[in-house]
Amino acid sequence: MSALREEDGPRAAGTRAIPGEASGPDVRAFMRAWATGVAVVTGTLGGEPAGCTVNAFLSVSLRPPLLLVSLADGSRTLAAVAGHGAFGINVLGWDQRQLAGRFAGGAARHADRFAGTPWRMRAGAPVLEGAVAACVCVRERLIGAADHTLVLGRPVWTDAGVAAEPGAPVVYHGNRYQPLPSSAGAVP
Template identity: 35%
Template sequence: MSRGSFPAAPPEPDLRSVMRLFPTGVAVLTTGEGADTVATTVNSLTSVTLSPPTLLVSLLKASRAHLLASTTGGFRLHLLAGEQEPLARLFASQAKPTGDALASHFDPADPAGPVLTGSLATLTCTVSAVYPEGDHCLFLGRVTATRESAGSRAALLFHHGRMTTT
C-alpha cells in the first residue's frame, strides 16, 4: 500500500471503540520526590527493546506526572495485580493522592525506593527521550532496575472499557 493511499484519520470515538478490543496491562507510574511525588494509572506501556532495556509510556502533556517525569528525568512503573483494581481507579481519578499522602500505599523499605504494595513487579527508568504527539508525550525510559514480587498472581488488564484479570 503506497503512502498516499492511506485514508484520513478516523474520528476519535471510532479509534476508542476499536482500541477497546485490544487488552492492555494496567500499571501505576510514579515520579517526583517527597512532597512533589505523583502517581497515575497508565495502560499505554510497552517494551521497546531488551538491549538496551527500554520501555515506552504515554503521558498527557497537561498532567503533573508529565511535568515531573520531564524535570526529574525518571519514573517508576508498578505492574498491577488483579486484586489492585481499587488502586488503579484511585490513581486514575482526579482525587488521587500526591506527596506524603501516597506513603500509605507504598513499601518504603525497598532498597530501590518506594514500591506500590502488592504490585506484581516494579521497573525503575531514566528518561532517555521524549516525543510529543497530540495532547500526549511518548516517554522512552531506560530500565535501570527491576523487581518481581514472589508468587504467581493474575495481572490486572483493561479490556472492553473495564478492568479484568488474565
C-alpha cells in the same frame, strides 16, 4: 493483512486508500477490543509522589534495555518525570484493581492518590507495595506526540517479585478491568 476486495478499487502495490480521519470516539471504541496490562507510572514532584494509571507502556529494546510510557501533556506525573528524571512502572495485580481507578483520571478526582497506599522509594522513584512487578527507569528522552508525551526510559532497577504472593495481573479490556485467566486452563 486483508485481501484486496473488488470494491476497494485498483491500487498501486504497497499503497492503501485513506478515506478520512477516524474520530477520537471511533478510536476509543476500536481500542476497547485491545486487551492491555495495567500499570501505574510514578515519580516525584516537589518531594511528593505523583502517579497515574497507564496502559500505553511497552518494551522498546533489550540492547540496550529501553522502555516507553505515554503520559498526557499537562499531567502532574509527566511534570514529575520530566523534572526529576527517575520514574517507576508498577504492574498492578488483580487484587490492586481499585488502585488502577484511583490513579486514573484528572487530578481533581483524586487529590492524593497515594493516601493509604503503601509505597517505598527505590532508585529515586516511588514503587507501590504489592505490585506484581516494578521497575525504575531513568528518563532518556521525551518525545511529543499530539496531546501526549512519549517517555523513553532506561531501567536501573527491576523486581518481578515485588508482591509477597504475586497474583494474576489486571487486564483492561472492553472498557473495564478484568482478571487474566489462570494459566492452569491455558492452551499450550
